[in-house]
Amino acid sequence: MQLKTVFRNCVVFYLISVVMTDDINTDICAYPKHNPGTDLPPAVKRALGVLTKLTGTRFVDKDDKGEYEYKIGICTKADDDAMDNVGVVQVKVKDKHKHRIGFYNDSHLTGGTDWISLEYRGGENYGTHCTHENKKAIIMIVCDPNDSEGHGKVVEENNQKTDECYYLFEYSHSAVCTEVPSFQLLQGLSAGSVIIIIFISLMALYCIVGLLYQRFVRGAKGMEQIPNYAFWQDFGNLQADGCDLVCRSGQRFSSRAYKGIGDDQLGDDEQDIDDHLLPM
Incomplete structure (x- = not known):
């Protein structure tokens, strides 16, 4: 009795598998003009x-x-x-x-x-x-x-x-779309893009390492954790000075040049100087 039940279940499972396989195979493209005996390009x-x-x-x-x-x-x-x-x-x-x-x-x-x-x-x-x-x-x-x-x-x-x-x-x-390897993407970047990426990476590294150093080595807190904080505070003034030096074209004040004394200023009459020594 058990063998009949097992056999019946196997037959039912086989029929279900065949039906499911047929349903799956109906939804695929067929290429009758392609030669199955040759390797495809x-x-x-x-x-x-x-x-x-x-x-x-x-x-x-x-x-x-x-x-x-x-x-x-x-x-x-x-x-x-x-x-x-x-x-x-x-x-x-x-x-x-x-x-x-x-x-x-x-x-x-x-x-x-x-x-x-x-x-x-x-x-x-x-x-x-x-x-x-x-x-x-x-x-x-x-x-x-x-x-x-x-x-x-x-x-x-x-x-x-x-x-x-x-x-x-x-x-x-x-x-x-064809997947492009990462090294090919880098090859497609211009020199300017590479320089910008390197600059941003270095700045990020500078900020992270500097902040960690200020925080844990020197024990800084608040704004003092920013690396080279005094420099960045004065950075705006440095930019202004550079702009003033390069861009402005107005006249600048300069120290006066030395001017010699003329003979007319030194030609005082000695008689006039000694007049007060004469008897009245």
Whole structure:
């Protein structure tokens, strides 16, 4: 009896696992045109890695005229009402008529440093143009370091060609951005920025070390804890003196030059000096 119960539980667990696995596998992109026997380029490998972070994302937007609404899913159904594997749906706003633009189980993927191009193919046929070919959607996923939630928009419908027509969408997200190593960030700084960083670091070190020294070694309290407090008190006067020396152009007072005594001041008549000695 116990063996039957264990066997029954194992069968139920197996069936649940199969159903869950099937549900998970339906929400991934398939790339039938990619040759599974060849090694993928590094850019495509990176694009696949980034795409796993965005799988299941959806966004909705309208065209410029407001005639059509587009529902887009990244490696998932465009909405809950869409057919299986339909990644992009076009809805006419007036009568709510829907068109299937592309299927995510018929995808093509390319990528670069900070962008991914995800293409859904196999949509409905065009009616009167583009030689009645199947519609397709191209989703350009681009880097935006300030956008961690992701935002999408409709760019254009290019149907003025004889073939290779497409619907173009753009989706921005920070997950697409390439992580820049810290040493490369330092290499991108200018000389002035490096000097400012060094100066600020030295000033911070001077203040911290000086304050600790004044506080715990010399036992200073209050404003006296500031290193070189007397110098900083007089710092404003020093600036004023320097400004007065360099910038002001007014006349300055100077000591008078020595002026010699003239002969007319020394030429007193000696007779006049001795007149009081003569008898009356």
